Amino acid sequence: MHTLLPFLLAMIAAIVLLNMWAAKLKIAYPILLVVAGLLVSFIPGLPAVKINPDLIFFIFLPPLLFAAAWSISFKEMKKWWRIIGSFAFLVVFFTALSVALVTNHLIPGFTIALGFLLGGIVSPPDAVSTGAITSFVKIPRSTSAVLEGESLLNDASSLIIFRFALVAVGTGQFVWQEAALSFLWMVIGGVAIGLLLGWIFVQAHKRLPTDAPSDIVFTLIEPYFIYWVAEQVHSSGVMAVVSGGLYMSARRLTFLNSASRIKGHSVWESFIFVLNGIVFLIIGLELPEIVDGLRSKGIPLSTAIGYGLLVTGVLIAARIISSYAAMTATLIFRPSVAPRASSGLMRITMPLLLGWTGMRGVVSLAAALAIPVTLADGTAFPYRNLILFITFVVILLTLVVQGLTLPYFIKRIGSFGGIMNEEAEEQARRKMKQGLKQHAYQYLKNKYDNELKGHAGMEKIMKHWEEKTQAADDSWMNEEMKVIFVGLLDSQREYLSELNKDVSVDEEIIRQQLYQIDLEEERLKII
Missing domain, CATH: 1.20.1530.20 (Na+/H+ antiporter like fold)
Structure with missing residues (x-):
């Protein structure tokens, strides 16, 4: 165990470094991992990898x-x-x-x-x-x-x-x-x-x-x-x-919730990357033993x-x-x-x-x-x-x-x-964002019309969504405003879920925007 654990840790470190190298060379990292595993397998004294x-x-x-x-x-x-x-x-x-x-x-x-x-x-x-x-x-x-x-x-x-x-x-x-x-x-x-x-x-x-x-x-x-x-x-x-x-x-x-989705995405991305990397390295590491079996x-x-x-x-x-x-x-x-x-x-x-x-x-x-x-x-x-x-x-x-x-x-x-006759990705993203801003503005206008009048905080929210500019001072965001803002974010999620039913809209663009909304909700928790 004391000899195998350092080897496994070295494998994971090699996977990360090879992925960086592959990105720099602009080639797929599985190719480098397989070749690296094959080369490493010829180093004498390494423990045999068997599953x-x-x-x-x-x-x-x-x-x-x-x-x-x-x-x-x-x-x-x-x-x-x-x-x-x-x-x-x-x-x-x-x-x-x-x-x-x-x-x-x-x-x-x-x-x-x-x-x-x-x-x-x-x-x-x-x-x-x-x-x-x-x-x-x-x-x-x-x-x-x-x-x-x-x-x-x-x-x-x-x-x-x-x-x-x-x-x-x-x-x-x-x-x-x-x-x-x-x-x-x-x-x-x-x-x-x-x-x-x-x-x-x-x-x-x-x-x-x-x-x-x-x-x-x-x-x-x-x-x-x-x-x-x-x-x-x-x-x-x-x-x-x-x-x-x-x-x-x-x-x-x-x-x-938004925290689970954001943190879970990062955890799963890293976990799957390591699993894939280990398997591709094993492909190369297993070859000498397979060749011995053939002989x-x-x-x-x-x-x-x-x-x-x-x-x-x-x-x-x-x-x-x-x-x-x-x-x-x-x-x-x-x-x-x-x-x-x-x-x-x-x-x-x-x-x-x-x-x-x-x-x-x-x-x-x-x-x-x-x-x-x-x-x-x-x-x-x-x-x-x-x-x-x-x-x-x-x-x-x-x-x-x-x-x-x-x-x-x-x-x-x-x-x-x-090949695929579909709406251009950038055009679809602009269309989605414009619709989302309009939806947010109408949501606040229809539901909080009375609160908007004479309230500096709500006026800043309206300005944020009408002109898409970020207020420099977040001190106006009190607990009441947070409740309203979270409701607005939930409403945006519902809007995007409905928009996703349109077959002409790329779901990946919808997911990217939902991720941004999750980040915005998490930001509210630390204001």
Whole structure:
């Protein structure tokens, strides 16, 4: 323990420093973390990093999925549900099937069940990697919502494939009827459990005398509890966490106060950053041990690299083919909902760009590491080290090759800016702020018209919202004025919630303004 703790602390410090370096170089930090982990693994004398396969899902997945569910725009998910659904389920299954058929045909002794197992592991693109890479180029929120929504749901679909394939490898048989019923229970049961527990947690936050620290601690516990309960009844813990997270996210204004939302945002941002960083470092740190396992099984390293390149090519090709197939089907059957492009070239290149966003990362590694070392009868799990190595190659290649070239392709082809026919972000923000100022002015005018006359404090408030200037002296803000001002802020939140129902308004802009209102309310507490 005394040797492992300094190493873990050094890992976290390295994650922070590498993130700073990545920002300076303008590249995605997962790329540097993977490469750094690989280089560090060759330093002699370092303790081996090993995680129990039974705990890997439970440690990393619940908070990562929960945080993703809170950050995504549910309104945008509903708007683009067709393309999100097709990529999250149909494309994942097509990709897993492609990997299964190719590996079964070209890798000696690799069964269809093992192929589906590998396909389930490497089929889901990673939202963290995609988000980190696209942060260096300007893309509309709707495009981000498609990628985030796909990554949120395809984790569930791919892990369901992974679980069934794991059973098939262990038992040597696969009963379709039982699998279909089990699939339905995993999806429906997982969603139901997530919604039920989400409702219970919301009620608990409302009724218990919680403060910001206790609210934050509860939110850290909740995803783990949701996942554990769902897994105990053999449903999908992933679906439960996603559905519970979406339910609670949509009601964050009703059960968390401004202090809990502000402080919780910072805590969760740091927590998720550290978790992602550890996983990406582990990807590199695990490689030497995986290579030793390959050699012990008599598999040449060059052969394993070739298999990794093959599977990576299959993944990229399957995603690009699926992107064009989805676009073609949409244009034929539902042309009214197809994303509009500014030119014929943009129409042709949009599926290519969407197909090129399939970077793999955290979920793929977690699934690969979760493969048991032995089967139920005590024999070694077949091809485990080869599957781990192929997964590592896939993650490394998609991060480095696609990750480094995606920003260039977006800028070269003309960016996603002309793809989605939506209101410009800056124009939408100005429109929202103007409406918010007008709403605040009318709220004070209608509700406190009598108090406005001859009251210096209220006149300053009116001037603040009418002219949008900040009074230099805050001494006028007494307790009575604070009550009025807090009421005004609550009214603004209601206005923004109603405005968010407009599908043409970007929800991210609404959330940014709500965060500013929370900050304003917290500022009142220290005046």
